[in-house]
Amino acid sequence: EPEVTQTPSHxxxxxxxxxxxxxxxxxxxxxxxxxxxxxxxxxxxxxxxxNNEISEKSEIFDDQFSVERPDGSNFTLKIRSTKLxxxxxxxxxxxxxxxxxxxxxxxxxxxxxx
Amino acid sequence: xxxxxxxxxxxxxSEGALVLLRCNYSSSVPPYLxxxxxxxxxxxxLLLKYTTGATLVKGINxxxxxxxxxxxxxxxxxxxAHMSDAAEYxxxxxxxxxxxxxxxxxxxxxxxxVSP
Numbered sequence: 001e002p003e004v005t006q007t008p009s010h011x012x013x014x015x016x017x018x019x020x021x022x023x024x025x026x027x028x029x030x031x032x033x034x035x036x037x038x039x040x041x042x043x044x045x046x047x048x049x050x051n052n053e054i055s056e057k058s059e060i061f062d063d064q065f066s067v068e069r070p071d072g073s074n075f076t077l078k079i080r081s082t083k084l085x086x087x088x089x090x091x092x093x094x095x096x097x098x099x100x101x102x103x104x105x106x107x108x109x110x111x112x113x114x
Numbered sequence: 115x116x117x118x119x120x121x122x123x124x125x126x127x128s129e130g131a132l133v134l135l136r137c138n139y140s141s142s143v144p145p146y147l148x149x150x151x152x153x154x155x156x157x158x159x160l161l162l163k164y165t166t167g168a169t170l171v172k173g174i175n176x177x178x179x180x181x182x183x184x185x186x187x188x189x190x191x192x193x194x195a196h197m198s199d200a201a202e203y204x205x206x207x208x209x210x211x212x213x214x215x216x217x218x219x220x221x222x223x224x225x226x227x228v229s230p
Contacts, residue, residue, distance in 0.1 A: 006157075042223065043204060045219065048217065091157060100146045105158035106157050
């Protein structure tokens with residue numbers, strides 16, 4: 001069964017460093033998403049991406065964040081200058097559409113900022 | 115704006131007992147509702163969903179949920195708990211954002227503990 005994959009599973013970085021989190025969505029899916037979950041808190045929407053552009057973003061998704069689909073398979077989340085409060089589990093998700101239907105989630109990347 | 119409230123961060127049941135996990139939502143449009151489960155060190159797996167039509171929906175692993183519009187609820191139930199059901203459960207609502215695209219709003223999650 002096709003699944004969303006994410007790499008790395010765990011990333012440790014120093015404050016101020018750039019990180020790139022990688023995702024491979026399910027191959028025939030058209031809509032892509034990033035969510036994050038700070039330890040002990042709820043899963044929060046960051047951004048959605050369709051047709052090679054951002055379709056929605058939350059207040060969390062400020063200028064420090066960017067997303068890209070550099071080729072036909074990868075979907076990346078970049079944090080330019082990490083802060084301590086960026087430490088969280090980051091989930092990638094995708095769906096085929098319509099956009100309101102179920103989203104398929106990856107296993108997540110745990111980001112630790114020291 | 116949409117929101118989801120899950121009552122109880124932890125629910126403990128005995129194996130074989132009824133499982134009831136509560137979820138209330140608010141949404142500015144007719145909601146699409148989801149329950150996801152997360153096992154340790156794994157991603158979110160869809161248990162079931164309500165979009166339109168029949169208000170009682172059945173999902174995987176014997177779980178079901180009933181959409182009650184008048185109560186703005188979407189509680190998750192299972193008649194008989196198994197040890198393998200121990201996991202964290204998330205209720206989510208899908209709304210339409212400003213651009214017309216979907217965003218998922220999650221509740222805080224409920225950890226289900228099953229004792230022998």
